[in-house]
Amino acid sequence: MRATLSDVAAQAGVSRQTVSNAINTPRIVHPATLERVMAAVDALGYSPNLHARRLRTSSARTIGVRLEPVADGVHGVLLDRFLHAVTEQAARLDRHVLVFTADDADDEVATIRSLAQRSLADAFVLTSTDHRDRRVDALADSGIPFVAFGRPWDEGAAPHAWVDVDGRAGTREATEACLAIGDRVAFLGWPDGSGAGDERRGGWRDAMEAAGMPANLDRAVEDDPAEAQDAVAELLAAGATAIVCASDTLALGAIGALSRADAAVPVVGFDDTGVAAGLGFSSVDQSLGDVAAAVLGLLHGEPDHRLVTPRLHRRAHPRWGLPAQRSAAADGKDAS
Amino acid sequence: MRATLSDVAAQAGVSRQTVSNAINTPRIVHPATLERVMAAVDALGYSPNLHARRLRTSSARTIGVRLEPVADGVHGVLLDRFLHAVTEQAARLDRHVLVFTADDADDEVATIRSLAQRSLADAFVLTSTDHRDRRVDALADSGIPFVAFGRPWDEGAAPHAWVDVDGRAGTREATEACLAIGDRVAFLGWPDGSGAGDERRGGWRDAMEAAGMPANLDRAVEDDPAEAQDAVAELLAAGATAIVCASDTLALGAIGALSRADAAVPVVGFDDTGVAAGLGFSSVDQSLGDVAAAVLGLLHGEPDHRLVTPRLHRRAHPRWGLPAQRSAAADGKDAS
DNA sequence: CTGTTAGCGCATTCAT
DNA sequence: ATGAATGCGCTAACAG
Numbered sequence: 001m002r003a004t005l006s007d008v009a010a011q012a013g014v015s016r017q018t019v020s021n022a023i024n025t026p027r028i029v030h031p032a033t034l035e036r037v038m039a040a041v042d043a044l045g046y047s048p049n050l051h052a053r054r055l056r057t058s059s060a061r062t063i064g065v066r067l068e069p070v071a072d073g074v075h076g077v078l079l080d081r082f083l084h085a086v087t088e089q090a091a092r093l094d095r096h097v098l099v100f101t102a103d104d105a106d107d108e109v110a111t112i113r114s115l116a117q118r119s120l121a122d123a124f125v126l127t128s129t130d131h132r133d134r135r136v137d138a139l140a141d142s143g144i145p146f147v148a149f150g151r152p153w154d155e156g157a158a159p160h161a162w163v164d165v166d167g168r169a170g171t172r173e174a175t176e177a178c179l180a181i182g183d184r185v186a187f188l189g190w191p192d193g194s195g196a197g198d199e200r201r202g203g204w205r206d207a208m209e210a211a212g213m214p215a216n217l218d219r220a221v222e223d224d225p226a227e228a229q230d231a232v233a234e235l236l237a238a239g240a241t242a243i244v245c246a247s248d249t250l251a252l253g254a255i256g257a258l259s260r261a262d263a264a265v266p267v268v269g270f271d272d273t274g275v276a277a278g279l280g281f282s283s284v285d286q287s288l289g290d291v292a293a294a295v296l297g298l299l300h301g302e303p304d305h306r307l308v309t310p311r312l313h314r315r316a317h318p319r320w321g322l323p324a325q326r327s328a329a330a331d332g333k334d335a336s
Numbered sequence: 337m338r339a340t341l342s343d344v345a346a347q348a349g350v351s352r353q354t355v356s357n358a359i360n361t362p363r364i365v366h367p368a369t370l371e372r373v374m375a376a377v378d379a380l381g382y383s384p385n386l387h388a389r390r391l392r393t394s395s396a397r398t399i400g401v402r403l404e405p406v407a408d409g410v411h412g413v414l415l416d417r418f419l420h421a422v423t424e425q426a427a428r429l430d431r432h433v434l435v436f437t438a439d440d441a442d443d444e445v446a447t448i449r450s451l452a453q454r455s456l457a458d459a460f461v462l463t464s465t466d467h468r469d470r471r472v473d474a475l476a477d478s479g480i481p482f483v484a485f486g487r488p489w490d491e492g493a494a495p496h497a498w499v500d501v502d503g504r505a506g507t508r509e510a511t512e513a514c515l516a517i518g519d520r521v522a523f524l525g526w527p528d529g530s531g532a533g534d535e536r537r538g539g540w541r542d543a544m545e546a547a548g549m550p551a552n553l554d555r556a557v558e559d560d561p562a563e564a565q566d567a568v569a570e571l572l573a574a575g576a577t578a579i580v581c582a583s584d585t586l587a588l589g590a591i592g593a594l595s596r597a598d599a600a601v602p603v604v605g606f607d608d609t610g611v612a613a614g615l616g617f618s619s620v621d622q623s624l625g626d627v628a629a630a631v632l633g634l635l636h637g638e639p640d641h642r643l644v645t646p647r648l649h650r651r652a653h654p655r656w657g658l659p660a661q662r663s664a665a666a667d668g669k670d671a672s
Numbered sequence: 673c674t675g676t677t678a679g680c681g682c683a684t685t686c687a688t
Numbered sequence: 689a690t691g692a693a694t695g696c697g698c699t700a701a702c703a704g
Contacts, residue, residue, distance in 0.1 A: 002453065004697060015675045020699060030673060050454055051394075052697035055387040055680055067420045070413060070610075077406060080416040084403045088437040096456065097435050101424040117338065118386055120432065225614045249614055259595055274406075275611065278561045278585060340681060351691045356683060366689060388681035391696055676703075681696105688691075 003044035012040035023048065054119065062096045063299065064121030066108055068128060069101075077273050078286065079127055082149065085292035086125065093296060109138045116144045123299045125149060129162075131195070136160055147298045149291060151305070153195040161298040162305045163291050167196050167270075170284035170310035171203030174244045174268040177282075177312060179211050181266060182241025186217035188231055188254060189246035200246045200270060221250070228253025233261065242266045248273045248283055255279055272313045285313045339380035348376035359384065390455065398432045399635065400457030402444050404464060405437075413609050414622065415463055418485065421628035422461065429632060445474045452480045459635045461485060465498075467531070472496055483634045485627060487641070489531040497634040498641045499627050503532050503606075506620035506646035507539030510580045510604040513618075513648060515547050517602060518577025522553035524567055524590060525582035536582045536606060557586070564589025569597065578602045584609045584619055591615055608649045621649045 009016045014033060021029050022037040029037070040046070054060050065086065068079055087097045098121050102108035112135075115121045122145065126135055129150035139146050140158035151164040171187070178185040187204040190197035201218070208215035217240050221227035228250040232243060236257065242265050245251040251269030258265065269276045269283035276283035287310050294306040345352045350369060358365050358373040365373070376382070390396050401422065404415055423433045434457050438444035448471075451457045458481065462471055465486035475482045476494035487500040507523070514521040523540040526533035537554070544551035553576050557563035564586040568579060572593065578601050581587040587605030594601065605612045605619035612619035623646050630642040 005699095006697085016697090017676080017699080018674060021674085024699080028673070033674085047454065049391070049697050050456060051387055051391040051396075052680090053699075055385070055391050055682085055696090056698045056700080058387075058680080060387075067416075067423055069420065070417050077413055077416070080403075080413070081406050083435070084406065084437060087403055087435050091436065099419070099423050099433050099435055100427065101420060118383065120386060226616065249610075252611075252614070256592070256595060259592060274585075275588075278588070280562065341683095342681085352681090353683080353692085354690060357690085360683080364689075369689080385681050388696090389683080391680090391698085392682045392684080394696080674704080676701105678699105678701085680698090680700105683694105683696095685694080686692090688689100 002049070003046040004049070005046075007044055008037065008040045008046050011044060012037045058119050059122050060096075060119050061094065062098050062121045062123075063090055064098050064100060064112060064115050064124045066111075066127065067099050067101050078271055078288070082127065082288045082292060085289045086295060089289075089292050089296055093300075095296075105134050109135050112139065112144060112146075113142060116142070123147075125295055129153075133157065145299065147295045149295065151195070151307075161303075163294040163298065164305075164307055165286045165291060166307045166309050167199040167284075168203035168206065170270065170286075170312070171200045171244055171246075172207045173203075173310075173312045174270075174282070174284055175204045175207035176211075177314070178242035178244060178266060178268065179207065179213070183211075183213055184217060184239050184241045185213070186219070186235040186238075186240035186243050187215075187246075188219050188221070188228060188235065188243055188250050190223060191220045197246050204244050223247055223249050225249055225253035225256060229257045229260075232257035236261050236263050236265070240265060242268070244268045246270055248275045251276065251281055251283065252279070255281060268312070276313070276315070280315050282315045283313050285311050287311055338385070339382040340385070341382075343380055344373065344376045344382050347380060348373045394455050395458050396432075396455050397430065398434050398457045398459075399426055400434050400436060400448060400451050400460045402447075402463065403435050403437050414607055414624070418463065418624045418628060421625045422631060425625075425628050425632055429636070431632075441470050445471050448475065448480060448482075449478060452478070459483075461631055465489075469493065481635065483631045485631065487531070487643075497639075499630040499634065500641075500643055501622045501627060502643045502645050503535040503620075504539035504542065506606065506622075506648070507536045507580055507582075508543045509539075509646075509648045510606075510618070510620055511540045511543035512547075513650070514578035514580060514602055514604065515543065515549070519547075519549055520553060520575050520577045521549070522555070522571040522574075522576035522579050523551075523582075524555050524557070524564060524571065524579055524586050526559060527556045533582050540580050559583055559585050561585060561589035561592060565592045565596075568593035572597050572599050572601070576601060578604070580604045582606055584611045587612065587617055587619065588615070591617060604648070612649070612651070616651050618651045619649050621647045623647055 005016045005019050008019045019037055022034050026034055065083055090097050100111050102111050112124050124146040126146055126148040129148045131153045137158050140160055148162040151162050175185050187201055189201045192198060205215045217235055217238055219231040219235060221231050232254040243254045245254055248269035248271050251267050252275055254267045267281045269281055272283040272285035287308050290308045294308060341352045341355050344355045355373055358370050362370055401419055426433050436447050438447050448460050460482040462482055462484040465484045467489045473494050476496055484498040487498050511521050523537055525537045528534060541551045553571055553574055555567040555571060557567050568590040579590045581590055584605035584607050587603050588611055590603045603617045605617055608619040608621040623644050626644045630644060
């Protein structure tokens with residue numbers, strides 16, 4: 001059977017409480033005793049019974065994360081990566097991750113309440129937050145600790161911890177890279193109104209204006225490759241020298257248009273999904289590892305939200321993509 | 337504060353143990369008392385403290401699942417969906433899902449051992465099992481309950497519970513559908529040696545032979561759209577009237593080839609990912625909900641492995657894809 | 673700095 | 689069929 005606190009105490013010739021202290025508050029125990037205790041811990045292969053600890057402390061050191069239904073592949077992959085990063089980094093902080101599903105926002109809130117009340121998870125990550133997100137207010141009211149992945153898009157929202165990716169900076173970098181090749185950099189994005197989409201268009205516009213170029217090659221379509229393909233055909237006809245896209249899905253359509261037109265202008269996507277790797281076009285990487293780190297930081301009390309800067313993942317490709325950078329700092333994560 | 341067993345007992349005018357019995361073994365308690373107890377439970381909004389229960393019983397009613405690193409998008413999406421299905425169905429059985437990451441197979445085994453020993457999870461799901469999978473033997477030796485998603489591909493493996501998708505049946509159905517349109521159905525798959533890939537090729541061959549057609553339009557490439565594109569160009573030149581693919585990634589390349597060649601033959605992918613929905617080609621859906629159900633069934637002791645039959649998700653599309661079926665039973669899950 | 677006492681909430685003996 | 693005791697393993701108070 002597994003060793004308990006008492007076993008360690010007996011082995012080390014101290015009381016159970018001292019062992020507990022040695023483990024949880026090592027600084028208040030005498031160095032010599034500490035060493036003896038730790039030796040006993042090693043000798044017995046002791047590890048604390050977490051159920052007992054959780055019962056005693058009513059806390060689980062566990063983060064709850066909702067698994068969203070995988071609608072379109074792109075979004076799904078993104079959250080999957082994020083979850084992976086959160087889980088990996090949580091483990092380093094000796095925390096676990098419990099996942100759950102929910103039918104809609106209300107169900108999610110109800111489930112979170114239930115998990116929190118039973119101390120199965122003591123903190124939560126909200127993903128895919130949107131305008132007037134009901135979940136934020138509900139959780140803030142309940143006093144349940146949470147961090148949103150996604151900035152508060154409207155004023156009225158309760159103040160809360162959040163982390164987001166600076167999409168504007170991402171498309172700005174992409175656009176600047178494209179400007180090194182030709183002046184007429186086009187943008188293919190989504191219709192106005194989606195916060196993230198507007199940000200990404202803004203980054204393109206910023207870069208164009210900073211370069212003194214007119215930001216007039218601009219199309220907006222739904223996140224669908226077929227629509228993208230038609231739009232890009234127009235952009236090419238208008239003389240675009242590069243296409244910066246708001247998503248890899250749109251970039252996929254753009255590649256299709258290039259292929260049909262036998263054109264060879266660079267395309268840059270957004271999210272750096274497997275499609276970008278597979279087709280070999282450059283894409284803006286959301287740096288989900290950084291997002292996860294920021295989220296965990298906030299859950300540990302650092303009281304500020306964060307805007308994480310994405311990175312352009314450059315890919316050189318026979319037909320599409322930006323030329324590889326002269327310097328090093330390329331690749332390492334392309335598709336196998 | 338939350339109600340405890342004692343509170344309910346007091347409210348119902350019985351002892352704590354009777355309440356415990358009423359909840360865990362209702363059949364051994366007198367119907368009248370049972371009713372009184374349940375009324376008290378409702379009145380107080382009682383729910384058992386799981387930490388206490390877990391401490392007492394040394395079990396967590398929790399399933400551990402490893403989050404694999406998302407290499408290529410396609411694979412990632414698949415496991416993501418599977419995880420979602422498992423989590424959703426586990427919740428219905430009053431079970432939770434704990435996720436974890438691992439660097440490699442050995443690390444995964446070590447982590448599973450640790451989680452199992454501490455009763456943080458009492459059963460595990462192994463995904464992406466391959467030839468001579470070390471994890472299977474290690475877990476079987478340890479006596480840790482687990483189910484593999486993926487059949488044992490070699491003889492030597494320890495006998496164990498598993499669930500897999502009948503890839504052969506999937507491509508067979510896809511091929512049969514294509515045969516309704518033209519005789520020269522080609523297959524684009526992976527090089528021999530991957531169990532799943534060989535199965536999928538086998539299904540195509542089965543269908544061709546059953547129809548009395550020669551199975552000679554066959555190409556094998558790595559799971560990469562660019563390679564696929566070239567191979568499909570050859571298949572088209574050889575007169576293919578349809579392309580059945582071993583993955584959506586290959587199908588993506590096939591679509592590219594069609595586009596360049598301005599051809600209009602149907603393409604069928606495998607996995608029914610977002611790419612298939614976005615581009616509108618038909619694809620074989622792995623029925624991960626059924627897989628999840630079978631996995632949970634096995635974890636509950638049903639002692640047989642299962643082969644889940646996938647379904648062809650037909651999509652009608654202006655340029656590519658099979659014609660929609662005459663009957664109903666189409667759609668409902670296309671990209672938004 | 674260390675040891676003693678107490679109890680988190682539950683399920684499992686045993687009695688009755 | 690129900691009730692009384694016991695302890696799962698741990699940490700929070702206090703006392704020494």
